[in-house]
Amino acid sequence: MAPRTDEQAASSFTYTKEQLSTFYDPKSLLKFLQLFDSANPTAQLLTSLNTSASVGLPSTLPDLQQRVSHYGVNRLPQRKPKSFLTLAWEALQDKVLILLSVAAVISLALGLYETFGQPPEHDAQGNVLPKVDWVEGVAIIVAILVVVLVSAANDFQKERQFARLNTKKDSRDVVVLRSGDELMVSVYDLLVGDIIMIQTGEILPVDAVLVDGTCECDESSITGESKTIIKTKIEDAAKKFTSSVEFDPQTDDIGIKKGVPDPFLLSGSKLLSGVCKAVVTSVGESSIHGRTMLSLAIEPEQTPLQMRLDDLATGITKYGVLAALILFIVLFAKFLSLLGSDYSHLSPALKGSKFLKIFITAITIIVVAVPEGLPLAVTLALAFATTRMAKDSNLVRVLRSCEIMSSCTAICSDKTGTLTVNRMRVVNGLIAGEDCEFNEDQDQSDLSLDDAAKTKLLQNIALNSTAFENKEYQIASDNPFATSHKKKTKSDEISEAMKDVMNESYIGSKTETALLEFATKALGLAKTDPAQTNDHETLTLNRLRTNTQTIGVESVEEVIPFESSRKWSGCIVKLSGGKGYKLLVKGAAEIVIAHCCEMSSSSEPRAISSEMREQLESKITEYANLSLRTISLAHKTFPTMPYTDPTTKDLDLTQLLQDLTLDAVVGIKDPLRPGVKDSVLQCQRAGVTVRMVTGDNLMTAKAISFNCGILSPNDSVETACMEGPMFRKLSTRERFEIVPRLKVLARSSPEDKRLLVETLKSLNEVVAVTGDGTNDAPALKLADVGFSMGISGTEVAKEASDIILMSDDFKGIVKAIKWGRCVSTSIKKFIQFQITVNITAVLLTFISAVSSTEGESVLSAVQLLWVNLIMDTLAALALATDTPDDDILDKKPEGRKANLISVSMWKMILGQSTLQLVVTLVLHFGGKKIFHGDRPITDREKAQLHALTFNTFVWLQFFKLWVTRKLDECDGVESVRERICARNLNFFQHFFRNYYFLAIAAIIAGFQVLIMFVGGVSFSVVKQTGPMWAVALVCGMVSLPWGVVLRIIPDHWILAIFPTRLYNFIIDVLTLKFIYSRFSKGKKSQRRRTPRDEEEEGWNENDEKARLIYSKTPVFQRTKAEIDYILNDSQTETSSSYNPLSIYQNWKRKSVQSFTSSGSDVGSVHALGALTMVPTFVGGAVAGWSPIISNDATGASGASGADR
Secondary structure (H helix, E strand, O other): OOOOOHHHHHOOOOOOHHHHOOOEOOEOHHHHHHHOOOOOHHHHHHHHOOOOOOOOEOOOHHHHHHHHHHHOOOOOOOOOOOOHHHHHHHHOOOHHHHHHHHHHHHHHHHHHHHHHHOOOOEOOOOOEOOOOHHHHHHHHHHHHHHHHHHHHHHHHHHHHHHHHHHHHHHOOEEEEEEOOEEEEEEHHHOOOOOEEEEEOOOEOOOEEEEEEEEEEEEOHHHHOOOOOEEEOOHHHHHHHHHHOOOOOOOOOOOOOOOOOOEOEEOOOOEEEEEEEEEEEEEOHHHOHHHHHHHOOOOOOOOOHHHHHHHHHHHHHHHHHHHHHHHHHHHHHHHHHHHHOOOOOOOOHHHHHHHHHHHHHHHHHHHHHHOOOHHHHHHHHHHHHHHHHHHHOOEEEOOHHHHHHHHHOOEEEEOOOOOOEOOOOEEEEEEEOOEEEEOOOOOOOOOOOOOHHHHHHHHHHHHHOOOOEEOOHHHOOOOOOOOHHHHHOOOOOOOOHHHHHHHOOOEEOOHHHHHHHHHHHHHOOOEOOOHHHOOOOOOOEHHHHHHOHHHHOEEEEEEEEEEEOOOOEEEEEEEEHHHOOEEEEEEEEHHHHHOOEEEEOOOOOOEEOOHHHHHHHHHHHHHHHHOOEEEEEEEEEEEOOOOOOOOOOOOOOHHHHOOOEEEEEEEEEEOOEOOOHHHHHHHHHHOOOEEEEEOOOOHHHHHHHHHHHOOOOOOOOHHHHEEEHHHHOOOOHHHHHHHHHHOOEEEOOOHHHHHHHHHHHHHOOOOEEEEEOOHHHHHHHHHOOEEEEEOOOOOHHHHHHOOEEEOOOOOHHHHHHHHHHHHHHHHHHHHHHHHHHHHHHHHHHHHHHHHHOOOOOOOOOHHHHHHHHHHHHHHHHHHHOOOOOOHHHHHOOOOOOOOOOOOHHHHHHHHHHHHHHHHHHHHHHHHHHHHHHOOOOOOHHHHHHHHHHHHHHHHHHHHHHHHHOOOOOOOOOOOOHHHHOOHHHHOOOOOOOOOHHHHHHHHHHHHHHHHHHHHOHHHHOOOOOOHHHHHHHHHHHHOHHHHHHHHHHOOHHHHHHHOOHHHHHHHHHHOOOHHHOHHHHHHHHOOOOOOHHHHHHHOOOOOOHHHHHHHHHOOHHHHHHHHHHHHHHHHOOOOHHHHOHHHHHHHHHHHHHHHHHHHOOHHHHHHHHHHHHOHHHHHHHHHHHHOHHHHHHHHHHHHHHHHHO
């Protein structure tokens, strides 16, 4: 049926979008047949939409515009982003900021009263003192506004970054018919009436009605139906529904009566098998998926790192609040005691002002202590990393995957397209019994084959294929809706790999396009030439498929899609002239040959003898050793159709495949990607094991593995390589023994890949997996990080993955590891910096305020807010925007449960905090002696010394920021000599790599200088003398050499000074135990459990892996492991668990349970165990005594006594 003219298209359509969407929710064949005649529903539906099943929509502008205005576009209304003012208002809702704002307003009111409502005051010389009491209130309000605006600006930028990434994540291309040509267009360009070509692995982007073919769909995510649903084309569905006696067309419907045929394809559903053609009837917000998405308000899920940082921030906040409360109580007690003496002559307003200063100081401590920069840092780091990864052709779909890649220890990679370039060409072949070699750059039209042999091959290659001609360039100039093509011409939107794909002659499976290229060069198939549009003599792929009579085929009756589990695809065709039917098979060489009983030759087919079969196997091995993919083409004839109704009759594919005739064996070359060997070596240097999981035969897999560096000459091929069928037959015990040494898994199915991932995770590996097929989805979901292929991957695989490799290149995985480690390192840098500032600022404020007769801190509220801005927002921007270099791959992965704060980080935190406290307290309490000797000082000189302490404190943070640029590069190195190296001690390495850092460092330094020169009363500073500036800067610079000293000290010295048990106890007392993963057991009950929690807790001593390891471990090691388990377990209990008797009883109970099955070892274990428990008793006694708690209690009571 020809499509309507432009004038007809411009007229109104028969049905509205509301009418067309009625038979999808719920699916209703009854409602459909009320609109369309059951005798010919396909023709009526297509006519009402002004389209054609064979031609599709016209590419003319008026028709496309008419459809857009009538039916809409396939886009959902974008969620309106929050405005900057809204984000600022939300930032101001912080309870602590509200409290501080109220205090600031009261301070301002009292200051204005003192300024305008009280008589002037005079100094000792009789001069009138300026009225500046109102300045502090104004300064605090301004500082709060700055904090709020900076926070809002960060959120504003973050929202837009993630919105751009989400738009890119949802964009993809589909195949449609436009003006008779198959084209790749963006899902956003789909219109009602488009004829879409769908195959296995697609996720439906629109609602559509099936008009040709059959398929099996998974609609569980849409309807909740767990069973897969067989779809029937609308013509057959209507006929069966209206003519069958088992259905009542008046009442029965889909979902009401079992067996009602279903022709409706729902948007969001997954095509699990089949190849079909459908007409689009609902797009955008009119589709099922669109309406569902509009009704949801999906909040982004927190990543594991964000959860841990939130816990850390909560714990630090508790201590900030506790410190502020104690400070307020102490200062308030002193205030009350002075009311009857020193404050008795003050006016009520001044007394209120004194009290308000106490209150503001306490609140400001909370502001400083609350580490709001922690969540900001991880958000900035992830946003920065994901944006840069997108430029590196890595599209991050799930944020947690970015940080998990930092701990990755194993990669299970596909071969085709990931390790190789996925640009295949036929270079060798055994065709009709004759050896052939092909030069991919030369025409092979002189191939010595008769016409019959060429026709057999052409039938299989052209018809048993889902690939098609690439004609996008023909409509790019006159179709404004083909935005996908226009986007692909922009280098900043897509990778070079995608451009190469668009320049290919054929689009589809690379194996199939390689065969079509071979057919073009050797079998007489022609490419379409846009300059010869009227040339109807050339046999192009489109003309051949439209007119199959030219190769002796009347029609294609059934298509059997390729599935990686069986390694072959096929189709059944009806031969011309009533010669019966033919099954055309194409697949893995050895699998197809195993079902062949004869082989085509230049004359009659020859039976395959044992000797000939050995020769064929030898030929496959020869090709495999050349790293070639081997494909066999075969056929089988039938007098009648093997089966008639695939929806009701199961087809025994194995029986159908018996007694095939082999037509050809071809070797397809797919070169390694440039640099892939270096990338594999980089992974190995980073402590990440690369394993290749491929569907190719073992010989091909071995050859490629050696070429790309996965296998080394030192590897034992017998233990490092295995085929999938053998792997899946292994017992659990055998798999645990073999997998650590396994490097290559050949002839593998998706189930083999899933089983490998499961085993690696049971061995506590952090696993990344690549996949491109629909059946890879379980392995991609099971893996810690799933990578799908952006070019060759199916939509189901992409949906199951965490990161999409837009270029299908293995280098992308290496970049993901680097960025993952960079995110982890950036967050650790920020934690190290912030906790250092937190400790120093809170303790300095607390000590100076308590020791002051006026109860005033050496750091004013405004000064503390400036420090808070430095250590939160500015430091987060500086440290979370670093880029990775190759050196980041020199470290080994941290593992699944690594500590968030390492020993080397604690060393720097406590070391730098000690330095900063000593320097600032010396200047605060000894500054008078240093600069003025024993003479009395004026109030101005006292204020000048306070300003010096503040200035020095800020410069200490400034230079500490430079020290924090690099974490300990020799973490774990015990030799002092080896730790003295530029890589570890040069804090200025890669000076110009991060311009954000340099800009922020300049901002901090510039504003600090401005504050000290012009801050005046607002910042409570007095102009500094030259010597004071020198002291502040020199003291600040001391952070650099002190950082060098701390870096040189090995971590095991720190552990020797602070024994592990005492160290753990101190951490418990500080309630920072949530930082460590060992304490996660106690925290999980406080938040919603996730499947990942259950996975991590799934390992226990009864697992097969545990029994294997247990049986091989010496008695002493088992006892040591048992004690370590108790020590770790005790961390989550109360302080009573440190009682030695409790520890012994706990250990004895667990030991009896664990060693009951050990037989003869029990006695020796208990005897040795008693000896090894001695240090535990001693440590337990020390920890149980808890001198820290005793000292704190003593100090507190002493302080109280002093106050009294």
